[in-house]
Structures are given as C-alpha cells and as structure tokens.
Amino acid sequence: MARFKSLIKCAAFVLAAILCVSGALRILVPKNYTGEGQSPVPTYFGFYDLKKNTADILYLGSSHVYTSFSPQVLYDEYGITSYSLAMGNQNLTLSYYWLKEALRTQSPSVVVLECAFAFDRNHNPSNSIETYTQKSVNYMHWSLNRIGAIKALCETDPELYTLQSFIPNIRFHDRWKELHEEDFILGEIASREPLMGASKHFRHYCGIDDYQPYSAADGSQETEGEEMVPVMKEYLDRIAELCRERNIRLILTLTPCGNTTLRMHIAMAEYAEEHGIEFLDFNTEDMIRDMGYEFSIHNSDIEHPNMWGAQKVTRRFGDYLTKEGDHTGTFLQPHKDEQWENSRSCYEEALKDAELIHTDNIYEYLPALRDDRYSVFICARGQATSELDEELALKLHDLGLRTDLRDLNGESYFAVIDAGRVVEEERSKKELKSTGVIRNGMTFYEIISKGSVVDDLKYGRSSIVISGRECSVNRRGINIAVVDHESAEVIDKVCFHTGGNLKAER
Numbered sequence: 001m002a003r004f005k006s007l008i009k010c011a012a013f014v015l016a017a018i019l020c021v022s023g024a025l026r027i028l029v030p031k032n033y034t035g036e037g038q039s040p041v042p043t044y045f046g047f048y049d050l051k052k053n054t055a056d057i058l059y060l061g062s063s064h065v066y067t068s069f070s071p072q073v074l075y076d077e078y079g080i081t082s083y084s085l086a087m088g089n090q091n092l093t094l095s096y097y098w099l100k101e102a103l104r105t106q107s108p109s110v111v112v113l114e115c116a117f118a119f120d121r122n123h124n125p126s127n128s129i130e131t132y133t134q135k136s137v138n139y140m141h142w143s144l145n146r147i148g149a150i151k152a153l154c155e156t157d158p159e160l161y162t163l164q165s166f167i168p169n170i171r172f173h174d175r176w177k178e179l180h181e182e183d184f185i186l187g188e189i190a191s192r193e194p195l196m197g198a199s200k201h202f203r204h205y206c207g208i209d210d211y212q213p214y215s216a217a218d219g220s221q222e223t224e225g226e227e228m229v230p231v232m233k234e235y236l237d238r239i240a241e242l243c244r245e246r247n248i249r250l251i252l253t254l255t256p257c258g259n260t261t262l263r264m265h266i267a268m269a270e271y272a273e274e275h276g277i278e279f280l281d282f283n284t285e286d287m288i289r290d291m292g293y294e295f296s297i298h299n300s301d302i303e304h305p306n307m308w309g310a311q312k313v314t315r316r317f318g319d320y321l322t323k324e325g326d327h328t329g330t331f332l333q334p335h336k337d338e339q340w341e342n343s344r345s346c347y348e349e350a351l352k353d354a355e356l357i358h359t360d361n362i363y364e365y366l367p368a369l370r371d372d373r374y375s376v377f378i379c380a381r382g383q384a385t386s387e388l389d390e391e392l393a394l395k396l397h398d399l400g401l402r403t404d405l406r407d408l409n410g411e412s413y414f415a416v417i418d419a420g421r422v423v424e425e426e427r428s429k430k431e432l433k434s435t436g437v438i439r440n441g442m443t444f445y446e447i448i449s450k451g452s453v454v455d456d457l458k459y460g461r462s463s464i465v466i467s468g469r470e471c472s473v474n475r476r477g478i479n480i481a482v483v484d485h486e487s488a489e490v491i492d493k494v495c496f497h498t499g500g501n502l503k504a505e506r
Contacts, residue, residue, distance in 0.1 A: 079334020
C-alpha cells in the first residue's frame, strides 16, 4: 500500500510538472494577435474547432491568400463553405504539411494553392522567414505532420533551422521580458474573430496609381517562365500528387499583387497545363477588367488586397466555381452550415472597422462610434470647436457626452468612453491631464488637452497615450482615438478640424 501511494504521488507530480511546462510554453509562444498581419491563434485554433468534413474548400499559401479570399463572402453569396489555412510567408513546404494535417479532419472537394512562394521571395533555401515559419509550425497539433514539417525545414535550410529551434522553451525562453495581455488569454483570443482564416488587417489604401496589369497573350516563344525555387517545385509536385490521390480538385492561383510578373504567369500556366491542373491568375488584364479591380482602391499595399479587394477576388472566384470552372465534375452545391452562419456577424464587424478608418465625414463618423465594441478617446486642441453646429452637438450628445462643445471657446476638453460608458469628461480653462484604465483595468491611458485659452501661441496640445503608445494625431480640432475593447488594438486615429473646415486628418 505504501509503495502504491508513492507511485500515485510520483504520477501526480509528473502530471503537475507536465501541465506547468505546457502552460508555460503556451504563454511563451508569440500570439501575434494585435497589429498588422495574421494571428495564428484564431486561424489555427478555429480550424481545429471546425466540425469534421464541413469545409468544401481549403485555401493554402501565404498572406496573399488570407488577404485575397473571403470565406464569408463565398458562403453568403454562393453557399460554399471554405477555410483559409494561410499564414504570412508560408512556403510550399508548410502548405503541403498543413494540407496533410487538414485532411485528418476535413475532406474538401477543392484545394486552392496561391503560388507566389513557388518563386524566390527570401533568398534562402526554405524561401521563408524564420519568425513567420514559427507561426505556421507552433500551432499545428503534435502529429507526424508537424514532425515532418520540422524535419523538412531542417533538412532544407540547416543554417536557419535546427530541431532545437522548434522547441518553444528554447526558441522563446527570453520572451518573459516582453509578455503582454494576449499571452495569458490564449483561449479567449482563439474564440475571437471567427473569420474562417481570413484577415481583417491590411485595411489601408495604398495609392498604386500607375500599375498596369499584364496580358496573358503577351507571352511568346522568346518569353520564358520564371524558374521556381527547386524545393518549392518539389513540394508543389507533392501537393498536386496528394490532391490526385485524394480525388481533390486543385486550383493554382496568383492573387492581385504588383510584384507578380508575366514570367511567373507563364511558369504557372505551363505547370498547370503539363499536370492537368486549373490555374487562375487574378493579375491579367482580362481578369482585372472582369473584376472591376483597381489597385489604387482595392489593394492595401503593393502586394495585398484590402477587404474590398478580397470581395472582388472572392466574387470572381465564386463565379468561376459555379459558372465556368466545373471541368472535373466537382459540383459545389450551395448549402447552409451553422458555423459560417455564426461567423457572419464577426465579418460584418470587421468590415465596419475597415470602413471606419476611411470615413472622413464627421457627420457619418460620430454615429459609427456608438458601438460597445469600441473604447473612444476625444481630446480637444487649440480653438477646437468653433465650427460645430447643432447637428454635431447632438451626435456628440448621443455618445453620452454631457458638455455642449459649441460653447467650448478655446477651453481644454477631453472625454473617455469605455465600451459605450462615459468614464471621464472634463473641461477647463487650464491644461487638463488625466490617467486611468479601460477594458476592465487591462489597458492604461494618459490624456492631455490644452485649449487655445491656455496657450499664448493658440496652438494648444493633444496627447492620447494608450499602453505607452501615442495615439493622438495632435492637430487643432477634436482628436479621436478608437480602441477595440476586446483586443486593445487601436483601430483609428483621426483629427477633425472642428475649429475650421471639419476636414479629417489621419
């Protein structure tokens, strides 16, 4: 009996140690949740939460994928369920192993592979960046697929990868110095933003006014296709073979990107023809015209579509699937699925966030702030409100503010609205300064307002510091910062020149 009790104590100790180590590793692994880019947490956790065999389509590839295809749009408008397993800088090696991993729980009719990373992107054998590779690998469940991916990367680029580099407590042992809120709420993060792997980032227009798409007809015998990276070509072959074995329709794509070239198009077209695979290039003149796509409006930067661009690409892809591209007898019938039904509201919220940062009309902007998802900072600088009219005063009142800013007369003023509740509002003929917390004490702020009556130069000052980061545009007028109440991400920073022409400045 004594020996049995000792064994029980040892087993309990070992189990407790494993749980402690596992918990520590989950904390140390980067979540990459806030800021530009894609977070692996909602992407991969969301995939593993999918009910078995419910995704008609799987998208694979890099950031070109998760910014170009919107699973929600494809579902809402075509009744087709899809999920993006893409990640920034995801090379074709990782796309192959994520496909193998996905096929453990899903049986897609179609796999879409974005092929930008078939070509040299990072001037190294693995054609990727180590920090991004970790994002793709660390959230794959432990299985032969994860082991295979790690082994393949180490063999491909032994100078960049070793087996030890994929042990989180070694790779990220010094992250304890820079841990943030998101590192301790992994489960909560995983439940947010169920966008089926798509991104709500890259929302800003970039102004590519001189981009000219190429014509697929420009290719001639003198024009050779660009050479693929040898290892990427090998894994492209593996993906094609795996899809053939599983009777999955494979569609190769190149999504809207100012760096995609005619030579890349020719190489992919030749590969597709040789292997009897479909190929869609969204960069050709014909495709750009058919989509009504404008790089200066629908791209977020030179390489990635924004949310409106993704709508264009997804609708063109949906038309192809349902009207043009049924070459293999794969008939995708519209149907309903509660998972994509439930994710609709999240997509609509993300689209609202994207639209907010492009709203320059203050009459439209202020009503959009009436959303419990937002925490809002309002800070006056200089002679800030001489152009406010009764309609704007009422819209500010609708936000819960008590002060009628029409008679501010150059005084200092600020207000803090936390998830729909006004927690601070002050005006004074002196400089105002206050510190506090929002988001249930999780986020600290400091706000300073100086009106024209306390500044001899009449320029004043506005400062809105959130978690140590300055978020005020600091121009004369009303400065506004909008924070996502769940994630603490700063969604927008804007100043409306309410002491002048009501112009918005970001």
